[in-house]
Amino acid sequence: MPDPQKVLESLANTLQAVVRPGPGSALFNATVEPLPGQIDIAEILTGILDATFITKDIRFAGFKPEDALTPTALGNSIIGGQPLAGTPVATGVNGLLGQLTGKIPMLSQTKVPVQLEVVWAVQDEHGQPLAQDKWNISKGVPVTEGDVPKVKGTEIAIAFKPVVDELTTTNPVPAPVRCQLVATVKLKALTFEHSVSLPAVPVLIPALLLPKLLAAFRHEDFAPKAGDDDGFVFLMVPGNSPLRSLDQLKSTLATLQETVTTLKSFAEFATFLLKLDVLGRGITASPYFSFTAADAVPDLNEITVIQNDIFTNDIELEDEISSMIFIGPPGKLVHWFCEQDFDHDDGDLTVTVGEQFFTLVRTFDSANPVSDPPDKVHVITPADTSNHSFNDFMSSVKFE
Numbered sequence: 001m002p003d004p005q006k007v008l009e010s011l012a013n014t015l016q017a018v019v020r021p022g023p024g025s026a027l028f029n030a031t032v033e034p035l036p037g038q039i040d041i042a043e044i045l046t047g048i049l050d051a052t053f054i055t056k057d058i059r060f061a062g063f064k065p066e067d068a069l070t071p072t073a074l075g076n077s078i079i080g081g082q083p084l085a086g087t088p089v090a091t092g093v094n095g096l097l098g099q100l101t102g103k104i105p106m107l108s109q110t111k112v113p114v115q116l117e118v119v120w121a122v123q124d125e126h127g128q129p130l131a132q133d134k135w136n137i138s139k140g141v142p143v144t145e146g147d148v149p150k151v152k153g154t155e156i157a158i159a160f161k162p163v164v165d166e167l168t169t170t171n172p173v174p175a176p177v178r179c180q181l182v183a184t185v186k187l188k189a190l191t192f193e194h195s196v197s198l199p200a201v202p203v204l205i206p207a208l209l210l211p212k213l214l215a216a217f218r219h220e221d222f223a224p225k226a227g228d229d230d231g232f233v234f235l236m237v238p239g240n241s242p243l244r245s246l247d248q249l250k251s252t253l254a255t256l257q258e259t260v261t262t263l264k265s266f267a268e269f270a271t272f273l274l275k276l277d278v279l280g281r282g283i284t285a286s287p288y289f290s291f292t293a294a295d296a297v298p299d300l301n302e303i304t305v306i307q308n309d310i311f312t313n314d315i316e317l318e319d320e321i322s323s324m325i326f327i328g329p330p331g332k333l334v335h336w337f338c339e340q341d342f343d344h345d346d347g348d349l350t351v352t353v354g355e356q357f358f359t360l361v362r363t364f365d366s367a368n369p370v371s372d373p374p375d376k377v378h379v380i381t382p383a384d385t386s387n388h389s390f391n392d393f394m395s396s397v398k399f400e
Helices: 004-014 246-261 267-285
Strands: 016-021 027-033 038-051 057-060 078-081 093-096 100-113 115-124 135-145 148-160 164-166 177-189 192-197 201-205 208-210 213-217 232-237 288-293 304-306 323-327 333-337 348-352 358-361 377-381 396-399
Touching (some): 004 192, 016 177, 016 201, 027 115, 213 267, 213 396, 232 267, 232 304, 246 267, 348 358
Parallel strands (some): 164 208
Antiparallel strands (some): 016 027, 057 078, 057 093, 177 192, 213 232, 333 348, 333 396, 348 377
C-alpha cells in the first residue's frame, strides 16, 4: 500500500499556479491546477476478539453443545465437578469450560478527499512584498503572515493599480510594470499533510493611458438647456492626441469606463468612474458640440457652435463658457484667458487635473470659481467685470 505522505508529496509536484488576465488590463484571475481529488489510505483498526473455549473440568447434564456460555444459560446444564479418584462414578457428561477475550489488529482501506489550502504572496519583480495600496482583491480572503498581507483561496481575483499616463501619438508608451504571484499550497488528508511553494508567476500590468480632454459647457452644471437657450459642449484635446472626432472620443471614453470599472476597488478610480459618467451624460445631452484638436485656441470667437439663420446671430464660443470638466493624468493644466491671444489684462485662471484624474468646475460665476476636487482653480488675474466673475467671459484657451 502506498505511503500517504509520499502520495501527497507526489500530488504537490503536479500542481502549478496559473494566472489569467481578466476584464480590462489590470485585473487577473489566479488559481492552482489541477485540483486534487481522493487518495487511498490504509488504516490499522482495532478489532475485538472474544473467543470462548473450555478450560475447566466439570460435568454437564447432556452431551449436546450449549447455546450460550453465560452463567445464567449454564445454570441448569452444569451438574458438578469431576469426582475424586476412588469415589463412585458420578452421573453426567465430562467436559471443559473456559473463556478468552482480547484485541487483534485489522487492516482497513478507504478513499479520503485531499484538502487544498492556498495562500498567495503578491510581490514586485524583485520578489519583495508589493505595497498594499498597489493591489486589491475582489475574490479571496485577505490574511496576514507576520506583517505581510497575503490572499487565501484556491481561486482569487486581484487588481493591480496601473501607472497612469497621457494618451498621445508622440510620447512613448511606458513599459508594463512587472509583478509576480507566489502560491504556497498545503495538501491535507486525515492526519497527513504536505506544504510547498510553487514557482512564481510573472504578471505584467500595462499603463493606463488617459486622454487629456477639456469639455467646456455653455451653461452651468453642464446643463443642456437654460431657459430658452440651448446648450453646447466644446471638446478640446491636444494636437498630439490620436482623437480626431466625437465618435472616436465616445468610443475611447466607453473603453476607458470599462477599464476603470475593473479598478473601482481603488478609491481614486471609483471616484473617477463616477465623474466619467457625469462627463458622458453631459456630452450626450448637449444638443450642439464643437470638437478641436489643438494645443491652443487664441480666439474662441472663430469657433461657431450654433449656426442660426440669417436673421439670428450665430453662437460662437467666446463669452459663452459657464462650466467645464477636465480629465487626464494628475497635474495636467488648462489656462483660460478673458482676452484673445492669451492676454492677461482682463483676467485669466488655470485649472489643474486632480489626483483622481478629473476636475469639475460647475460654474464660473465667481471671482474664485470652486472646483471638485477643491483648490484646483488658480486665479492669476481677476476678471475685469463688475463682480470679477469669469462666467461667460472667456476669449482664449490653451493647454500647458
